[in-house]
Amino acid sequence: MKKIYSLIAFFTYSILQAQSGFVGIGTSNPQQKLDLDKSVGTLRVESLDKDNNPYNGGNLQPTATYPLYVDSNGFLTLNMQPFANSDGTDAYDNTAIPTSTIKLTAADADGKNETNFFTYTITVTRNAILEVKYSLSFEVFQTDAPLTMIRDGGARRVSTFYTLNGGTRKYGQASKSYLNRNINNPLPFLSTDRIGATGQLFNSSTTYIQLTPGTHTLRFKAEVSSNLPSLATYVRLAIDTDSIFMRLY
Structure with missing residues (x-):
């Protein structure tokens, strides 16, 4: 029951923050539209990982990292489009x-x-x-x-x-x-x-x-x-x- 109350409180808090124009995760004082506090940890996008994205070479180099780009529509991508x-x-x-x-x-x-x-x-x-x-x-x-x-x-x-x-x-x-x-x-x-x-x-x-x-x-x-x-x-x-x-x- 305690977990349910905590979840309700989290969603209520998020809705209130969204109504004010800012959403914070792990912080009660968000400074941007979406503000992730340092206590939250890293951000993961599953569609960009080695198993779901052909431009991620992690299956060949598991410890390597790859540049992240933004396309003309604002989508995050690993696919670089040079001139x-x-x-x-x-x-x-x-x-x-x-x-x-x-x-x-x-x-x-x-x-x-x-x-x-x-x-x-x-x-x-x-x-x-x-x-x-x-x-x-x-x-x-x-x-x-x-x-x-x-x-x-x-x-x-x-x-x-x-x-x-x-x-x-x-x-x-x-x-x-x-x-x-x-x-x-x-x-x-x-x-x-x-x-x-x-x-x-x-x-x-x-x-x-x-x-x-x-x-x-x-x-x-x-x-x-x-x-x-x-x-x-x-x-x-x-x-x-x-x-x-x-x-x-």
Whole structure:
């Protein structure tokens, strides 16, 4: 009987608190619409546990924890919904992107050249922070016709970055320097001279930028440069598995 009286008292108390606009559990002085006192303990949501939610990996890592998100309707979820996520697939197909190569000629005046290889458009209705992570693969050659490896000892720098709304500021800059240790530089080269190394290089970066309400354009660019007088350079972009991840806060 005592338990029944206690239960009635609890529900009566909760109803009175609800009528006043605040509900407290374990406290007689709730400060919010729902106020759980420290004596109550932890809060459990059964639909988010390892047995009822496919995004909870507790069956594989029983002691691990997982981030909790809120969707546009206010529902709690473990499922993250980023703006863009290649998630292990190739983000940039070199046969499909607008520009997959970039060339620097020996006669270039300032010793550098750039190209836009991909564009994203994003619209936000409030002030937001955009997280951008990317990784872009590339290969470096001296010329494209015919395709020849670099044999001189000059350094080339390949940089990647993105701009916001056509501005000049470079976000998420990442660079790799290609240098061949040729034993005979400059010309002439001997038939026994080593040629440049082959293989893929990657530029990767993580940045956070502020967005105001409206539509914004992110242009991802690549730039190749050398010392002056400029050195002939040919770069092939997105030749391996590339990645992109963008999330709004």
